[in-house]
Amino acid sequence: NILVLATTNKGKLKEFKELLKDFPVEIRSLADFGPIPEVVEDGETFDDNAYKKAHFTAKVLGLPCIADDSGLAVEALGGAPGVYSARYAGDNASDAENSAKLLKEMEGVSNRKAAFHCVISIAVPSGPALTYEGTCQGELLTAPRGEDGFGYDPIFYYPELGKTFAELSMAEKNKVSHRGKAMAEMAAEFEQVLKW
Numbered sequence: 001n002i003l004v005l006a007t008t009n010k011g012k013l014k015e016f017k018e019l020l021k022d023f024p025v026e027i028r029s030l031a032d033f034g035p036i037p038e039v040v041e042d043g044e045t046f047d048d049n050a051y052k053k054a055h056f057t058a059k060v061l062g063l064p065c066i067a068d069d070s071g072l073a074v075e076a077l078g079g080a081p082g083v084y085s086a087r088y089a090g091d092n093a094s095d096a097e098n099s100a101k102l103l104k105e106m107e108g109v110s111n112r113k114a115a116f117h118c119v120i121s122i123a124v125p126s127g128p129a130l131t132y133e134g135t136c137q138g139e140l141l142t143a144p145r146g147e148d149g150f151g152y153d154p155i156f157y158y159p160e161l162g163k164t165f166a167e168l169s170m171a172e173k174n175k176v177s178h179r180g181k182a183m184a185e186m187a188a189e190f191e192q193v194l195k196w
């Protein structure tokens with residue numbers, strides 16, 4: 001059973017490899033294939049984009065694919081950056097630039113509530129797809145803390161553990177994160193996934 005991880009995000013890739021390590025599948029990443037056309041991520045929801053990425057890549061490669069669309073929704077900003085999290089500070093913005101822009105937008109704002117969202121979609125070349133989701137509530141700090149993780153992890157404080165996501169090991173983060181929760185849902189149905 002080959003399963004392709006259809007993501008170009010190295011942080012996600014690492015977490016998925018760890019989350020899937022005990023599953024009866026042979027993991028491949030996009031780097032194992034030649035260049036493939038880029039997916040247009042123009043959906044308005046995490047669901048739309050996750051499905052698009054998984055469905056398109058499964059068709060192109062002729063293999064079952066798993067894709068993740070995720071992002072950070074900040075309450076005081078009406079849910080922004082949301083589906084635009086990867087390019088909040090511009091099309092080729094770095095993680096640090098995106099976080100810096102968010103901290104600037106949040107200067108002087110006292111409601112710091114934020115939630116990570118993740119939708120995972122698994123698609124097979126013939127078309128059908130299954131989706132799973134997870135969310136994780138936290139608070140935005142005013143300055144980054146910690147070295148691990150990726151994206152907005154250094155400014156996302158997780159009160160239950162008293163640390164930012166960048167101060168957690170990957171195993172600790174996977175236990176509580178939006179992605180970990182979505183994967184736990186998928187794990188519960190993995191028999192069904194494998195029947196494809």
Ligand code: ITT
Pocket residue numbers: 006007008009012041053068069070071072085086095098116149150151152153165177179
């Ligand atoms: P792929 O589409 O190739 O998977 P991407 O980075 O473009 O890669 P998204 O469109 O789903 O993926 O954007 C998700 C962004 O949300 C990501 O770039 C981070 O900035 C942020 N994000 C998602 N999950 C995160 C996490 O666990 N920790 C920190 N930031 C996260």
